[in-house]
Every structure is written in C-alpha cells, then in structure tokens.
Amino acid sequence: MKRSDLILIVLVLCLAALPLAGGAYTLRLGTMAAMSCILALSWNVIGGFAGYPSFAAAAFFGLGAYTTGILLGYKVPLWLSLPIAAGLSFALAGLLGAVLLRLRGHYFAIASLALVEVLREIVNHATDLTGGGMGLNIPVTAGTDIMADARFFFYAMWLVLLVTTIAVIAVSSSRLGFGLSCIRQNEAASQMVGLNTTLYKSIAFGLSACFVGAAGGVYAAWVHYIDPTDVFDILYSVKPIVMALIGGLGSSLGVMIGALLYLVLEEVVWRNYIQFHSAVLGALIIALLLFLPHGLTSLRGGLLLRRLRGA
C-alpha cells in the first residue's frame, strides 16, 4: 500500500470521531461530506483511473435511492436494502458500460448524461411503483430522537465511505487498476497486448456506480422523502467531477481532499453570500482550476519550500 493510501484510510477513520465533536448540524454536514467523498472517489475509478469522463453518477444515485426507498416500503430492512441497491447499480452499470464505453471522450460524457435523463423519465412514469412526480414517502428507519437519528445516518454513510475507500485502494493496487491505467494511456495498445478492455472498463463503470447507489440508498432513508428531480439531480454528477479536478485526477487521496475542500468552500460561501453564492463559488472554482490545473496533489511540500526559499 502506498503512503497516500495510508493517509486516506487514516483520514476516513478520523472522520468517524465527528459525533464526539458536535451537534446535529455538524453531523448533518459530516453526512454530506461522507456522501460527497463516496461520489468523488467513485467517479475517480472511471474518470481518473480509466480516463472516461462519466456524468452518470446522478443516474445511479437515483437508482440506489429509489431501490432502497421501495424496498424499505416493503419492510425490507435497511442493512439488506443497501447491498441490493449497490448490487443493482453495479449490474446495470456493468451491462450498460459494455455498450456505452465503446464511445470515447465527449461522446461518452454525453451518453452518460443521457442515462440520467432516461432513468429519471422511467421513474417519473412508473407511478405505481415509484409514485412518479408525486415522490415517494419512505418509512422512518431510525429512532425519532433527533440526535440518535443524525448519529445513525452519519455512521451509515460513513460505513459506505469506508467500504468505498477500501475498494478504491484495492482497485488501484491491483491488476485491474494497472489495466485501467493502461487503457487511459493508450486503449488501442492495451487491446493489442491482449488486455480485455471491454471487461475492465465495464467493471470500472460498475464499481463507480455501486457505492454511489448505496450512498443514494442511505440518503433516501435519511430524508424520508424523495422525488425524481431531487435524486436524479445532475449536480450529483457534476460536483464529484469538480471535486476530483480540485483535488487532482487519478489520486484517491487528492480526490478526497478535493471533496472536503469543495464542501468547506460551499459552506463558507453559502453563509457569507447568501444572495449570489453560486456565482461566488463558480468564480472560486474557475480560479482554482486556472491556477492549479493539476489539482491540489500537484502542490508538493518540497516544491513549496524551495519556492519560499527562492523568494
């Protein structure tokens, strides 16, 4: 295991101590942070490792949310619903990936974007199962006590994050991760040396979907009510990409730090510029990417020191 992976694990473990520090607001923020980290780390598997810019995260977030919501409605326990949501997301992404991942670059990005719209429309029209545009009420799973509820869902989301982190580290140091990095560098050459690129890409797409599906499931159980425009929100696709870009493509630790930094920025900007927070946030992101195109991971301690000494 690389040193950066170790730091990543420690970072995730430290996050688990958050309930000691604060109240319901802090826990809510922590849950959102864990969710963002799951989305960003997942996106990095297909976008960072394999080099396929996917906008499909919202599709699998919504799929996971609705799967879990519907199962909970049928009295299936949460601990069983989440793995089912994750498994379904993995299977659907793997199958669709075998087709969609024949497209490259912008074409793949557009196709993955379309996937979100298609799933949303399906959910919109399957009124009997999903409630359609009226949304879906989800039975309360945790206690009615506000603090207990907040703590329960924080740990549920954190657990999904922990599993995601372990999976992502395992992928990056495995034959699969190596194969994906070959595909990113030169897909034709990978094919020529006998790498089964379709299989590798499909697995990567499946992995990038399944934890997002589980996160969507926790989210649905947490908020008790979901509707198509809420969980198939395209921002769930876009934000992880921005986070990964801020942190630095390809590096799991970088991506996670990017996600946390993004949330801090979002929160601070939101509080101080309530009237035009989106504009300020957008300007900040553009500035960051302009001056740090390779993300935070391109800032090396040593380099910074040398620059300071030189100045």
Place this chain on the structure above:
Amino acid sequence: MAKAGARAPILELAGVTAGYGEIQVLWGIDMRVRAGEITALIGSNGAGKTTLMRTLSGLLPVRSGTYRAAGIDLSAARAETILRAGIVHVPEGRRLFGAMSVEDNLLMGAYLRRGGRGEIGRDLDRVFHIFPKLYERRTQAAATLSGGEQQMCAIGRGLMSAPTLLMIDELSLGLSPLLVEQLVAALRQLNAEGVSILLVEQDVTIALDLSHSAFVMDMGRIVRSGVSSELLSDPIIRDAYLGVIED
C-alpha cells in the same frame, strides 16, 4: 519446395471479408503466408492493408471466409486468442503507453504470458540485444523517445509477446533513411532467428528488397502475389508503385 509445402502455412486466408459498419473494405482476401519468411504487403493508400492487419489480429471481426493460422481456425477468435496463438500486431503509429518507462512498455508485451520470470527476462535481454538504444533508454518514459526509438520499442513490445508471426504496419513511416536501414537489419536478424514477419510498407523498394514474397492489394482485394524479386521487375508493379515509366 516440397519441404516448404509439407508445413502448414502460418497464415491461410480464403475469401475473407471485413469492414467498418456499412462500409465493406475487404472483398474476399485469399492468401497463404509461408512460415519462416518475410512477407510484404504492398498497395496504395486505401487499398485495405491496415484493415487486413486489424482483421488478422482480431481487432476487427472476420465477416465471412476462413482465417487459419498454422492450421488453427481463427475466423471467430478474439484478439487475445489470436495473440496467444503467436500472431502479434505492431500497429501503425507505434501506440505506446506514453507515461510508462520503456522497460514497462516492453514488459506489457508479455501481459498475457504465464511463463516464468526467467523466460520473460531472457526475452527482454534479447530485445535489448537487438535494440541497444532501448537499453540505454529503458527507464525513460516512452513518450520522450524519438520516432525511430518508439518504433523500436513497439517492435520490441511485439517480440515480448513471443510471436511466431510478427505483423508490422508501416515500418518506415516518418523515419529517417538511416533508421530505416537499422530496422531492416534488425528484422533480417529476427527472421534468421526463426520469426516469420508480415510487413506493410509504403516504400515498395524497401518492402520488395527485404521480403521473400509479397502480396499486392488494391480495392480490398489481392491483385498480385509472388516472389519479391520477380515482382520488383514486373512491369505493371514498376509502373503502378515505383513510378518508373517504361517505354
């Protein structure tokens, strides 16, 4: 001739067609490539040479006809199966893993091999022996190599797949005459060591000079074939591909 005839041809194609989507490129290719030889495939731009190479390495499916290598039917085989059978493609434009070192690029050629490290190490030494320049640059990222060195690296990676037939697309494309000479010498040496070679080459003089026999392609068909030295003096070939105008 009797001796050569006794062995199954290393490639045997009968009526092979292939193409992209609705566009058919190969219109029934018949060819027999003998083992142990250097065979050249020549033809003008758009004749279908690269498409044929891609079909032979399994990157494009055979639509109809049969494709056999050393007696094994590969008409419906995947790229991996064909590679395992020893048919190795060195693609046009090199296609290296730019961020990887030269040595790692070479080792990627052995990706499918389950042989011990000793065997793969011996093959690596052999590649470095044939292309000493690659040994000097083995820790460098492949993207930083010159065009000629990249071509050496691509051929070396092909050799790491333990080929019985090495197919090289556009050997001399964008390389200086001196480098081409070095590569030609290396290919002669490889062939002497027992590797059969199928070569696509724009420079007809080099192609016919280096090879034992040759096939001429036009409009997705094989229009002529024979011993290279004879083709070199064939008036039609001279007229069409060498730009020599006969009186």
